[in-house]
Amino acid sequence: MVNLDMVGWGERLMVGNSPGRDDTAVAIALRVAADLGMPVTRFRSSASDHAMFERFGIPALFLHRGTDPHVHRPTDVASVVDPQNLEEAARLVVGLLQHPAFPTAAVDRRLMGVAPP
Secondary structure (H helix, E strand, O other): OEEEEOOOOOOOEEEEEOOOOOOHHHHHHHHHHHHOOOOEEEEEOOOOOHHHHHHOOOOOEEEEOOOOOOOOOOOOOHHHOOHHHHHHHHHHHHHHHHOOOOOOOOOHHHHOOOOOO
16 A cells, blocks of 8 residues: 655655554665655654554555645645655656565455454
8 A cells, every 4th residue: 555645745755654564665665766866764654544554464655745734724725735746756656566576465355354453
């Protein structure tokens, strides 16, 4: 699972997942970013949509740029989004999907009535 959350604002793209969870996707993202010459920062957080997928054992990656001061406010408008930031996040995601080691296992069996571990 790749979660892009607030990637249109901020200085530096961050890649991470929840503490204590499978780091496979994060490790690959760091390699892909390095191959693309893209500076990224590693971080850990369970405060976004990726966390529930991890609870079901699905490898997840959280792309983020920090807390946007405009989020959920009247100033949260398209004009504060930096298109170059979106392009950078998109390039990383495309690179991930093209990477042969990126987790692509079917997850439907994990989501069909299975309680989170």
